[in-house]
Amino acid sequence: MEKLINGDCFEEINKIEDNSIDLVLTDPPFNIAIASKLTKRRNKIYSPAEAWGTEFKDNWENFEEYRKFINDIAKMCFQKLKKFGQMVIFLDRKYTGLFIYDFEKLGYIFNNKIYFIVKNPIPCIRKRNYRSCVSEAIWVVKGNKYFFNFVSQFEDRQVFYGNIGQKESEHPTEKAIWQISPLIKKHSNAGDLVMDPFMGSGTVGVVSKSMDRNFTGIELSPYFYAMAKKRIEKVKKTEKLW
Numbered sequence: 001m002e003k004l005i006n007g008d009c010f011e012e013i014n015k016i017e018d019n020s021i022d023l024v025l026t027d028p029p030f031n032i033a034i035a036s037k038l039t040k041r042r043n044k045i046y047s048p049a050e051a052w053g054t055e056f057k058d059n060w061e062n063f064e065e066y067r068k069f070i071n072d073i074a075k076m077c078f079q080k081l082k083k084f085g086q087m088v089i090f091l092d093r094k095y096t097g098l099f100i101y102d103f104e105k106l107g108y109i110f111n112n113k114i115y116f117i118v119k120n121p122i123p124c125i126r127k128r129n130y131r132s133c134v135s136e137a138i139w140v141v142k143g144n145k146y147f148f149n150f151v152s153q154f155e156d157r158q159v160f161y162g163n164i165g166q167k168e169s170e171h172p173t174e175k176a177i178w179q180i181s182p183l184i185k186k187h188s189n190a191g192d193l194v195m196d197p198f199m200g201s202g203t204v205g206v207v208s209k210s211m212d213r214n215f216t217g218i219e220l221s222p223y224f225y226a227m228a229k230k231r232i233e234k235v236k237k238t239e240k241l242w
Contacts, residue, residue, distance in 0.1 A: 001214045002205060002232055006225040009197035009218045013076045016216065022192035024077045024087040025183055025204050027175055031059060031066040032092060067095075071102050073197060078106055080195070084143040086187050088114065090175070093136040100138055108140035115159045116179050122164075137183070149186045156186070169227050171201035177241050180207045188213055202228025209235045 121133035162178035199217035208215040
């Protein structure tokens with residue numbers, strides 16, 4: 001079952017039944033779309049505003065406003081998670097330690113960080129730094145008796161590797177299937193309810209459906225909502241994607 005919502009996550013999460021979500025898996029804005037930052041898209045170099053347009057908000061007036069934004073979402077998700085439910089959230093690696101501190105104050109128990117290594121990172125455009133090839137997610141739980149699908153000592157390490165290739169959508173920060181698939185597999189069971197309050201390109205929904213999970217996705221932008229909906233509707237249950 002998929003429930004896809006085009007709306008403001010602050011309003012829509014409130015409509016969800018308390019203690020009903022098994023896993024929140026999401027990739028919210030990072031607050032990094034500054035004028036001096038360059039990005040590469042379709043082999044051309046752009047500023048974030050040029051590359052992403054008006055459909056994608058990724059900057060706040062100051063960090064404390066952004067911090068409150070993330071913590072407000074985490075607090076709402078905590079209320080909607082079942083007892084022993086889990087949240088895996090991608091965040092800017094510059095601030096993951098701070099948000100772990102904040103989430104623990106909200107009642108979450110921190111379990112681990114998860115790392116994703118891109119083997120073919122984009123070039124360093126200004127050539128004044130290392131090529132950026134690492135992204136991070138925080139894994140927290142609501143209680144200490146949680147599900148984890150442990151497979152083997154070799155497989156169950158906190159680092160995943162993969163390539164970034166042709167994207168499935170026009171979304172500027174689309175997560176790859178290989179980044180989301182292991183998280184769905186290890187942190188939920190078939191039939192569980194997975195929620196993504198920042199649905200974006202719909203990758204979490206695509207993987208959830210392919211692994212026979214129920215999914216609730218919320219997306220503010222009508223443009224990205226339509227994009228995600230189209231991707232998710234094309235996927236068949238138990239379809240192997242990765």
